[in-house]
Amino acid sequence: MIGWWLVNLGAASIALGWFLAIYASLAAFWGGWKRRIAWVLSARNALGLIFFLLTLATLSLLYLLANLHFEVAYVHSVTNSPMPMYLRLTALWGGQAGSLLFWAWLMALYATTVAWRDWTRDREFLPWVVLVTGLTLAFFLFLVVVLENPFRRLWLTPTGDVVEALFPPRGAELFYPREGRGLNPLLRHPGMILHPPALYLGFVGFVIPYAFAMAALMTRRTDARWIRLTRRWTLVAWFFLSIGQLLGSRWAYDVLGWGGYWGWDPVEIASFMPWLTGTAFLHSVMIQERRGMLKHWNMALIILTYSLVVFATFLTRSGVLSSVHSFAQSAIGPAFFIYIGVTFLASTWLLLRRWNDLRSVRPIQSLLSREAMFLYVNVLFLSILAVSFWGVIYPLLSELFVGEKVTMGPPYYERATGPLFAALLLLMGVGPLAGWGRTRWERLGRLLALPAGLALLVVLVLVFQGMRSWGALLGFALITFTGSVTLLEFVRDARARRKALREPWPITVYRLLSRNPRRYGGYIIHLGVVVMALGIIGIEFFQYETQRTLALNQRLQVKEYTVEYRGLQVFNTHDGRQVARAVLGVYRDGQFVGEIFPRQDFYILEEQPMTIPGVYSTWEEDLYVILVGWRPITTEGATFKFYYNPLVRWLWLGGWVFALGTLVALWPQPQPRTVRVREPRGVQPVAVGD
Amino acid sequence: MNKKFLIGGLLMLSAVVYLVFTAMSQGSQYFLTVEELLARREALQGRKVRVSGAVLGPSIVYNPETLELRFIIVHIPGDNDEIEAQGGLAAVLKAAVNDPDRPRLPVVYYGPKPDLLRHEAQAIVLGTMDENGVFQAEELLLKCPTRYEAAVPTQAADE
Numbered sequence: 001m002i003g004w005w006l007v008n009l010g011a012a013s014i015a016l017g018w019f020l021a022i023y024a025s026l027a028a029f030w031g032g033w034k035r036r037i038a039w040v041l042s043a044r045n046a047l048g049l050i051f052f053l054l055t056l057a058t059l060s061l062l063y064l065l066a067n068l069h070f071e072v073a074y075v076h077s078v079t080n081s082p083m084p085m086y087l088r089l090t091a092l093w094g095g096q097a098g099s100l101l102f103w104a105w106l107m108a109l110y111a112t113t114v115a116w117r118d119w120t121r122d123r124e125f126l127p128w129v130v131l132v133t134g135l136t137l138a139f140f141l142f143l144v145v146v147l148e149n150p151f152r153r154l155w156l157t158p159t160g161d162v163v164e165a166l167f168p169p170r171g172a173e174l175f176y177p178r179e180g181r182g183l184n185p186l187l188r189h190p191g192m193i194l195h196p197p198a199l200y201l202g203f204v205g206f207v208i209p210y211a212f213a214m215a216a217l218m219t220r221r222t223d224a225r226w227i228r229l230t231r232r233w234t235l236v237a238w239f240f241l242s243i244g245q246l247l248g249s250r251w252a253y254d255v256l257g258w259g260g261y262w263g264w265d266p267v268e269i270a271s272f273m274p275w276l277t278g279t280a281f282l283h284s285v286m287i288q289e290r291r292g293m294l295k296h297w298n299m300a301l302i303i304l305t306y307s308l309v310v311f312a313t314f315l316t317r318s319g320v321l322s323s324v325h326s327f328a329q330s331a332i333g334p335a336f337f338i339y340i341g342v343t344f345l346a347s348t349w350l351l352l353r354r355w356n357d358l359r360s361v362r363p364i365q366s367l368l369s370r371e372a373m374f375l376y377v378n379v380l381f382l383s384i385l386a387v388s389f390w391g392v393i394y395p396l397l398s399e400l401f402v403g404e405k406v407t408m409g410p411p412y413y414e415r416a417t418g419p420l421f422a423a424l425l426l427l428m429g430v431g432p433l434a435g436w437g438r439t440r441w442e443r444l445g446r447l448l449a450l451p452a453g454l455a456l457l458v459v460l461v462l463v464f465q466g467m468r469s470w471g472a473l474l475g476f477a478l479i480t481f482t483g484s485v486t487l488l489e490f491v492r493d494a495r496a497r498r499k500a501l502r503e504p505w506p507i508t509v510y511r512l513l514s515r516n517p518r519r520y521g522g523y524i525i526h527l528g529v530v531v532m533a534l535g536i537i538g539i540e541f542f543q544y545e546t547q548r549t550l551a552l553n554q555r556l557q558v559k560e561y562t563v564e565y566r567g568l569q570v571f572n573t574h575d576g577r578q579v580a581r582a583v584l585g586v587y588r589d590g591q592f593v594g595e596i597f598p599r600q601d602f603y604i605l606e607e608q609p610m611t612i613p614g615v616y617s618t619w620e621e622d623l624y625v626i627l628v629g630w631r632p633i634t635t636e637g638a639t640f641k642f643y644y645n646p647l648v649r650w651l652w653l654g655g656w657v658f659a660l661g662t663l664v665a666l667w668p669q670p671q672p673r674t675v676r677v678r679e680p681r682g683v684q685p686v687a688v689g690d
Numbered sequence: 691m692n693k694k695f696l697i698g699g700l701l702m703l704s705a706v707v708y709l710v711f712t713a714m715s716q717g718s719q720y721f722l723t724v725e726e727l728l729a730r731r732e733a734l735q736g737r738k739v740r741v742s743g744a745v746l747g748p749s750i751v752y753n754p755e756t757l758e759l760r761f762i763i764v765h766i767p768g769d770n771d772e773i774e775a776q777g778g779l780a781a782v783l784k785a786a787v788n789d790p791d792r793p794r795l796p797v798v799y800y801g802p803k804p805d806l807l808r809h810e811a812q813a814i815v816l817g818t819m820d821e822n823g824v825f826q827a828e829e830l831l832l833k834c835p836t837r838y839e840a841a842v843p844t845q846a847a848d849e
Contacts, residue, residue, distance in 0.1 A: 364695075367694060379702055383705075383706045390710055395721075404720065405720065405721035405722070406718050407718070407719050408714075408718050408719075409718070409719055411713070411717040412713045412714060412718060415709070415716060415717060416709045416712075416713035416714075416717075419709060420706075420709070547801065549754060549755065628801070629803065639757065639802045641802075
C-alpha cells in the first residue's frame with residue numbers, strides 16, 4: 001500500500017516539478033526583461049519548490065528500490081532480491097530513468113543553493129541565472145516525466161500482455177513480477193557507487209558558471225565579476241569531474257579485467273571532453289581576472305563546456321554508441337540533439353552580439369609572457385578536444401555519408417593526442433615561470449637551467465640503462481623537468497618566507513598554503529599530474545602481457561616474477577554468484593612475496609560472467625593476473641593472462657595528490673585587511689597577492 | 691603582433707590536422723560485413739578490419755593446450771535498421787546460420803575460449819585476412835542477443 005502511494009507521489013512530484021521549471025524560466029525571463037523583481041523572486045521560489053518535490057520523488061524511488069517493488073518497471077529492471085541494501089539504493093543511478101531523475105535532483109540542489117546566495121551586489125544577474133538553471137531543469141524533467149519516467153508500472157492487460165505504463169491501460173491489472181532482473185553485475189562494485197554521482201556532480205556543477213556567463217552577457221556586465229562569483233563553483237564541479245574520471249579508471253582497472261585503466265571508449269571520451277574545456281576555462285579565467293584579457297575565450301569555453309556536459313549525458317544515456325556504459329536504446333536521443341543545438345546556437349548568438357563588449361583591456365604584448373602561455377594552454381586543450389571529437393564523430397559521419405562503418409581504435413587517440421599532451425606537460429613547467437607582460441629569454445633561461453639539466457641527466461641515465469623508446473624518454477624528461485620546476489618554486493618561496501620570518505618548516509608550509517591557496521593548490525595539482533604521467537608512461541610504453549595454461553603446481557616466469565598455480569575452488573555465494581577462484585603463489589626474484597587470487601564471478605540469474613584480476617602491486621610495477629579459463633571437473637589446469645604493468649601505482653597516487661591540490665585551491669582566499677571605503681563607480685577591485 | 695599570433699595559430703592548426711591524419715591511417719578500422727570483406731579481399735589484405743557475423747556452432751574447434759580456437763562466421767547485415775526490419779538481432783542470427791548459401795568466413799584466434807562463443811551468437815572480430823582466406827583475429831567480442839531482450843518478465847506472483 002505504501003508502495004502504491006509512493007509511486008503516485010513520485011510521479012506527481014516530478015510532473016509538478018516540470019511545470020514549475022517551465023514557470024520559473026518564463027517568470028525569470030519576464031522579470032529580467034521588464035525589470036520586475038517580484039517575478040524574479042517568484043521564479044526563485046519555484047526553484048526551491050522544485051528541489052523539495054524532486055527530493056520527495058527521489059526518496060520515494062529509493063524506498064521502492066530498497067523494498068523491491070518489482071511492479072515498478074524501473075525497480076524490476078535494476079534490482080533483485082539477492083542484492084544487498086547498499087546496492088539496491090545505488091541502483092538509483094544504475095539505469096537510465098533513475099539516473100536522469102538523480103541528475104535532475106542534483107541540478108535542483110545546485111540551482112537552489114545558488115539562488116539563495118546573497119545577491120545584494122549582483123542583483124541584475126539573478127533573473128538570468130534563474131532562467132538558465134530553470135531551463136536546464138525543465139529539459140531534464142521533460143525527459144524524466146515524458147520519455148523516461150522512473151515511476152512507470154507493469155500492467156497485465158486482458159489480452160495477457162505485460163505492458164509498461166504510468167496509468168493503467170483499460171481493464172489492466174497491476175503485475176507483480178516475482179523477481180527483478182538485477183543491477184548489471186559490472187556495476188556492483190564500490191568504485192561504481194561513487195563514479196556516477198561524482199561525474200554527475202561535475203557535469204551539473206558546470207551549469208552554474210555557464211548560467212553566470214549568460215547573465216553577464218545579457219546584462220553586459222562583462223568584467224570579471226561573474227568569474228569571481230563562480231570561481232569556487234567551477235572548482236567544485238571540476239573537482240568532482242576529475243575525481244569521477246579517476247574513480248572510473250580505477251574501477252576499470254580493478255573490475256573489467258583487461259589490464260588497462262582507460263580504453264578511449266566513446267563514452268569515456270564523452271566525459272573527458274567537458275573536462276578538457278573546463279580545465280582550459282579554469283586556467284583562462286585567471287587571465288581575465290588579473291589582466292582583463294581572453295574574455296572571448298572564456299565565454300566560448302564555458303559555452304562549449306555546457307554543451308559538452310549535456311552531450312556527455314546524452315552519449316552515456318541514449319545508447320547511440322554501444323559500450324560498457326550505455327544502457328538500452330531509447331527515445332531520448334533526438335530530444336538531446338535539439339536541446340544541445342538550440343542552447344549552443346542561442347548562446348553563441350548572444351556571444352556574437354556582445355563581441356565588442358568583450359574586447360580586452362590591453363593586447364598581449366609578447367609571445368613569451370604569462371598571458372601568452374595561458375593562451376597556448378587554451379589552444380592545446382582545444383586541440384585535444386578537436387582530436388577527440390573527431391574520433392567520436394567520424395564513425396557516425398562516415399556511416400551517414402559514405403555508408404562505410406569505421407571505428408576509431410585507441411591507436412588513433414594515442415598517436416594524435418600524445419604529442420599534444422607532451423606539449424601541455426612542457427607548458428606546465430615553463431608557464432609558471434614566465435612573467436606578466438614580457439619575459440626576457442635570459443631570465444627564463446636562468447630559472448629553467450637547473451630543471452633542464454636534471455631532465456637531461458635522467459635521459460642520459462635511462463639511455464645508459466638501455467632504454468631506447470623515444471616517446472618514453474621524452475616523457476620521462478618532461479616529467480623530471482616539470483616536476484622539478486614546480487618543486488623548486490615551492491622550495492624557493494618557502495625559503496624566502498623562512499628567511500624573513502624564521503618560522504619552523506611545518507608552519508612555513510602551512511602559512512604559505514593558506515596565504516595563497518590558489519597558487520599553491522595549483523602547483524600541487526600540477527605535481528599530481530606529473531606523478532600521474534609517470535604511471536601513464538609506465539603502462540603505455542612498457543606493459544608486457546602473456547598468456548598460458550598452467551597445470552597444478554606448474555610455474556611460469558613473468559619478467560622478474562615467478563608465478564605458481566596452487567589450486568582453484570568453485571563455490572556458490574549467497575548473493576547469487578558462482579565464483580571460480582584461483583590461488584597463485586608469487587615469487588619476486590626467487591623470494592616468496594604472497595598469494596594472489598584472480599577469479600571469475602558468474603552471476604547466475606543474469607547469466608553474466610565478471611572477471612576480477614589478482615594483483616600484486618608495488619611502486620615499481622603491478623603483476624596483474626586474470627583467470628580466463630579452467631576445466632571444472634578435473635581442476636587439473638587453468639588458463640591465465642598475465643600483465644606486467646610498470647609504475648601504474650603512481651597513477652593512483654598522482655590522482656590523490658591531484659585531489660588534494662584541488663581541495664587546497666578551494667580553501668577560502670584570505671581577505672586582505674583593508675579599510676572599507678565606498679567603491680567609486682566604474683572602478684574594478686583588483687585582487688591582492690598573486 | 692597580431693600577425694605573429696595568426697601565423698602561430700595556423701601552424702598549430704596544421705599540426706593538429708597532420709596529427710589527425712597520420713593517426714587515422716593507423717587507428718581507424720573498417721567495420722565490415724562478411725560479404726563486404728570477401729568482396730574487397732584483395733584490397734584489404736594485411737589491413738586491420740573489424741568484421742561481424744553469426745557464429746556457426748558445429749564449426750567451433752578448440753585446443754586448450756595451444757589455445758587455438760577456430761570457428762566460422764556467417765554473413766549478417768551490418769545496418770541496424772535492416773536488422774530491425776528482419777525481426778531483430780536474434781532472428782537475423784538464426785536465419786544466418788540456417789542458410790547454407792550465405793557467405794562464410796573461417797576465423798582463427800589464439801586465446802581462451804569465451805563462454806559466450808556458441809551457436810547463433812554474434813561475433814565481432816578484429817584482425818587481418820591472411821593469404822589463405824582465413825581471418826586472423828586478434829580480438830574477439832561476443833554478443834548473445836537473447837539474454838537482454840527478455841524485457842518482459844516471465845514470472846508472476848499469483849495475486
